[in-house]
Amino acid sequence: MSDAGKDETLVPAQIDMLRRQANWIRLSAMTMTHRARLGHTGGDLSAADILAVLYLGGILKIDPAQPQWPQRDRFILSKGHCSAAFYSVLAKRGFFPETQLRTHMEPLSMLNGHPDRNKLPGVEANTGPLGHGLPIAVGAALAARMRGESWRAFVLTGDGELQEGSNWEAAMTAQHYNLDNLTVIVDRNRIQQGDFTENTLRMEPLAERWRSFGFAVVEIDGHDPAALLERFSHLPIEPGKPSCIIANTIKGKGVSFAENKPAWHHGVPTAEQLEEAKKQLNVEVTW
Amino acid sequence: MSNATTTVAAEPRLYDCRQAYAQVLEEMAARDPRVCAVINDSLSSANLKNFKALYPERLVNVGIAEQNMVGVGCGLANGGMVPYVCGASCFLTGRATEQVKVDLGYSKSNVRLCGMSPGMAYGQLGPTHHSIEDQAWMRVIPNLVVIVPCDPIETAAVLRYSLDHVGPMFLRIARMPVPQLLDANYKFQFGKAVTMRAGNDVTIATNGVLVCRALEAAERLAVRGIQARVLNISTLKPLDTEAILDAARTTRGIVTAEEGLAAGGLGGAIAEVLAQHHPAPMRILGLPDVFAPTGNIEFLLNHFRLNAEGMEAAALELVQ
Numbered sequence: 309m310s311d312a313g314k315d316e317t318l319v320p321a322q323i324d325m326l327r328r329q330a331n332w333i334r335l336s337a338m339t340m341t342h343r344a345r346l347g348h349t350g351g352d353l354s355a356a357d358i359l360a361v362l363y364l365g366g367i368l369k370i371d372p373a374q375p376q377w378p379q380r381d382r383f384i385l386s387k388g389h390c391s392a393a394f395y396s397v398l399a400k401r402g403f404f405p406e407t408q409l410r411t412h413m414e415p416l417s418m419l420n421g422h423p424d425r426n427k428l429p430g431v432e433a434n435t436g437p438l439g440h441g442l443p444i445a446v447g448a449a450l451a452a453r454m455r456g457e458s459w460r461a462f463v464l465t466g467d468g469e470l471q472e473g474s475n476w477e478a479a480m481t482a483q484h485y486n487l488d489n490l491t492v493i494v495d496r497n498r499i500q501q502g503d504f505t506e507n508t509l510r511m512e513p514l515a516e517r518w519r520s521f522g523f524a525v526v527e528i529d530g531h532d533p534a535a536l537l538e539r540f541s542h543l544p545i546e547p548g549k550p551s552c553i554i555a556n557t558i559k560g561k562g563v564s565f566a567e568n569k570p571a572w573h574h575g576v577p578t579a580e581q582l583e584e585a586k587k588q589l590n591v592e593v594t595w
Numbered sequence: 596m597s598n599a600t601t602t603v604a605a606e607p608r609l610y611d612c613r614q615a616y617a618q619v620l621e622e623m624a625a626r627d628p629r630v631c632a633v634i635n636d637s638l639s640s641a642n643l644k645n646f647k648a649l650y651p652e653r654l655v656n657v658g659i660a661e662q663n664m665v666g667v668g669c670g671l672a673n674g675g676m677v678p679y680v681c682g683a684s685c686f687l688t689g690r691a692t693e694q695v696k697v698d699l700g701y702s703k704s705n706v707r708l709c710g711m712s713p714g715m716a717y718g719q720l721g722p723t724h725h726s727i728e729d730q731a732w733m734r735v736i737p738n739l740v741v742i743v744p745c746d747p748i749e750t751a752a753v754l755r756y757s758l759d760h761v762g763p764m765f766l767r768i769a770r771m772p773v774p775q776l777l778d779a780n781y782k783f784q785f786g787k788a789v790t791m792r793a794g795n796d797v798t799i800a801t802n803g804v805l806v807c808r809a810l811e812a813a814e815r816l817a818v819r820g821i822q823a824r825v826l827n828i829s830t831l832k833p834l835d836t837e838a839i840l841d842a843a844r845t846t847r848g849i850v851t852a853e854e855g856l857a858a859g860g861l862g863g864a865i866a867e868v869l870a871q872h873h874p875a876p877m878r879i880l881g882l883p884d885v886f887a888p889t890g891n892i893e894f895l896l897n898h899f900r901l902n903a904e905g906m907e908a909a910a911l912e913l914v915q
Contacts, residue, residue: 378675382670425702426703434698435697440694440698443667443694444666444670447667447671448671448674450655451675454631455674455675473662474666477658478660478667480657480660481655481657
């Protein structure tokens with residue numbers, strides 16, 4: 309279990325660092341989608357703070373030197389299309405050199421458009437089609453239970469993704485087996501590929517839905533590293549129940565021209581937009 | 596290719612292969628704490644009541660939810676377990692095809708899918724419950740091994756083999772009663788066709804519940820002075836191409852018979868090999884692009900000529 313967030317004197321500096329690291333993930337992801345002329349920039353940006361806190365805030369019990377360490381926490385990126393942000397945080401955490409991010413989507417790259425666990429250290433599951441991550445995380449949580457081990461399963465889903473019925477099949481299993489070693493984080497950016505979620509297929513009342521499926525639910529600001537760190541440091545939300553954290557986010561967060569715009573689901577930045585993003589995010593990507 | 600000693604009595608006792616599978620699963624669970632099972636409210640049909648009584652903490656019932664079931668299997672494997680994901684083959688392979696493709700095949704997860712009561716085993720329940728597509732669907736998924744045992748001995752041997760296999764597997768476990776065909780000392784050889792009967796005039800290649808019928812066809816052909824080789828293609832994938840090519844070279848043609856659609860499955864796999872490496876006459880027996888009418892399994896196998904007479908007639912076409 310992480311001690312992150314417990315030392316009050318360290319918190320302000322750590323939070324400031326996590327903010328900068330999240331912005332680095334954003335610029336790194338935008339650089340990748342710009343270079344590949346392909347990607348899912350909006351969701352990369354909405355998930356950046358969540359990924360930064362999990363991987364760089366000391367929450368996930370992982371060891372980049374031993375990616376297959378049996379006692380590691382399992383993190384599954386169910387919204388596999390946001391691979392640019394995911395690869396960026398894995399590189400920053402030390403699973404592979406940052407320079408490898410240059411190969412994103414290039415022929416024969418280990419950095420496929422969607423993550424491949426057989427190619428890249430740190431990836432737990434091959435995701436891309438939606439609604440796959442939660443069942444896998446439920447299976448992992450069950451494995452920890454069967455083996456009498458204390459590691460945990462985390463899964464980050466999109467919000468539109470929850471329209472896939474397999475998520476709710478898995479939610480019922482998590483409830484039935486009282487999997488309090490499972491945490492679902494919903495990147496609630498309210499935009500899916502074609503439109504806002506509420507225009508496409510109404511997701512609200514989302515928290516009530518998760519509660520009715522037996523989860524302990526909290527809603528937090530998914531762009532507040534302090535809130536994320538505090539919440540992730542105190543899991544499960546309720547002993548005996550699986551946890552659901554609805555992280556309210558903004559698609560395209562951090563760059564004004566992309567924020568809250570459905571077109572940025574798989575929009576990619578031009579060179580000028582990338583320059584502008586660099587100024588707004590106030591970080592450098594040197595890889 | 597491996598040779599087998601076959602034993603078919605005149606009035607053979609019949610076996611439900613699900614018993615052998617469950618017995619071995621229990622044996623393996625007793626000595627290996629990684630062995631677990633995942634079911635979709637299929638405790639009885641997967642014959643796992645005893646497993647549940649012995650190892651309740653290692654049996655996960657996800658309810659009627661096949662997509663979730665396969666994903667849960669993937670996660671269990673990620674967590675170091677060896678899951679046997681057991682459900683009626685029609686629902687397991689049809690409802691969860693994308694999970695089988697991505698979570699197992701593409702991911703190379705150590706999951707064993709047990710497709711229970713495949714083919715037309717559910718007879719009168721009709722085409723919704725038939726699994727006549729599963730050999731075709733499963734064999735085209737990269738990395739996924741497909742094994743179709745022919746009797747209780749082979750079912751048990753395949754289950755024992757599966758424990759240490761690296762990568763995902765699809766095991767087609769018969770419900771329809773079959774005689775014991777293989778000697779109790781039979782050793783399953785992964786990727787090898789089993790020569791159930793030697794012969795150099797014509798070849799009958801089949802698997803699963805049709806192997807006993809192929810042996811009967813060979814008996815009938817022998818009466819006519821025609822020696823048929825009977826190949827049990829229990830490992831449908833990876834296919835024993837050496838055994839197939841040898842049959843093409845040394846006999847006058849190959850009859851394939853499968854308990855399912857004639858398209859895309861065993862016959863298709865063999866045709867792919869022959870067309871590219873050694874074109875030879877073939878007859879592909881199976882359902883001809885139709886769903887089955889109402890009837891029990893015996894009726895349906897006879898209806899589609901997936902019986903000794905049908906295989907004999909097809910073999911005669913090749914040799915005459």
